[in-house]
Amino acid sequence: MTKKPFDPSSLQAFGNAAAGHDGVLSDESGAVVVKPCTKAEIAFYESVAQSHTDLAPHLPTFMGTLSLSADHTVPHAGDADSGTIVTASGAVERLHGRKLETELHIVLENVTHGFKRPNVLDLKLGAQLWDEDAKPEKRARLDEVSVATTSGGLGFRIAGMRTWKGVPTPPIPDDLKEYIEGNGDGGFWVYNKMYGRKFSAADVEEGFVSYVLPQSKSKPELERAREILAYFLGEVKDIISVFESKESRMYSASILLVYEGDVDEYASTKQKLRSAPVPEDGEDEEEDLPKLAAVKMIDFAHATWQPGKGPDENALRGMRSTAAVLKGLLDKAEKDLEATEEA
Structure with a gap:
């Protein structure tokens, strides 16, 4: 999945989860999920991209990190090193788990994107x-x-x-x-x-x-x-x-x-x-x-x-x-x- 421009100001509650922690968000397109995470989870995704590429097809595409706080500052979209500050105020709904006490969030491909139901x-x-x-x-x-x-x-x-x-x-x-x-x-x-x-x-x-x-x-x-x-x-x-x-x-x-x-x-x-159409060699599949x-x-x-x-x-x-x-x-x-x- 090729990375597309991501607007952190468009974050809203994510509704397609079957399980997981409170505080999971998505953007307007529904193509990504933004969820509270640990440093260990980020390190794991980064290591897969660097040293365990044979695992990558079996994991959601890793798109980077965001720091979400109650601030209303919304700069540019973040990548793995950006530390972007955005707001999550009013955008969280209860899912199935306790919210992680962290401002650190990981941005991942939404596995349910592309399905109607x-x-x-x-x-x-x-x-x-x-x-x-x-x-x-x-x-x-x-x-x-x-x-x-x-x-x-x-x-x-x-x-x-x-x-x-x-x-x-x-x-x-x-x-x-x-x-x-x-x-x-x-x-x-x-x-x-x-x-x-x-x-x-x-x-x-x-x-x-x-x-x-x-x-x-x-x-x-x-x-x-x-x-x-x-x-x-x-x-x-x-x-x-x-x-x-x-x-x-x-x-x-x-x-x-x-x-x-x-x-x-x-x-x-x-x-x-x-x-x-079948994509030619070197071309990305149609997203x-x-x-x-x-x-x-x-x-x-x-x-x-x-x-x-x-x-x-x-x-x-x-x-x-x-x-x-x-x-x-x-x-x-x-x-x-x-x-x-x-x-």
Whole structure:
């Protein structure tokens, strides 16, 4: 993704997150997200650009940093060294997490940009969720979460989910009301972090089914599910392959899965992509094309390189478990599609 001019004065609340901290912003175009961050996260993105370029395709494009304060000074847009001061007053809405107490923000590609109705699934990786700097009380609290959820058994858990249900939006079932924010107005169901905590290793696939497999079993939706799951599986396998060659430690990093939730828009996008001109060597791909699906690693607030310590098996375990679930769902989608075609 090529960097475009970025106007920090246009920042507004970001509405497409499935999980994350309070205080996430976006610009008017929706092409970038600006989120509170740690120095470690910036250092990780910078090191990827400099020394680990094979990871770059699997991360959102890093566009630099901003310093956000309550000041009303809005100079030029910032890059990684600018330290630009802008205002975030009145532009923050509650998402799913505590706001980081920092003025330092990272500017990243918005992975959901290019989708009309993005269905988003955030998978938090790792059985150990704390880094070595965490205080004993935080370690104990996060260990309790890990033991009580699929984090401990599978090395990942569903941290948040957002799915397009259409308009008018169907009523939320009674057994889901405590997990879905609001009443579903606007066509989306937004699942909170407690939704993923209710699953065990034995039934976590149900959470993925709600995300990607249609209840109606219509042929267009099943075809989309098969294509999306095959793509997701291939991307996660690629991520595993890259990280198996890295000596890193990434506590509480996530895999973000996104696909077009509107089935008609999905079909239309496929046609547009088929007819789009292929860029010549050395040319950037057309940025304004719509998207069908995306898979990215995100959230590197507690990520470091650890030379000599080998691959990050804590995170890799969650990636491999994710791949296994996706493979099972892909097999299921193919069987359901075969049954539909035979009927």
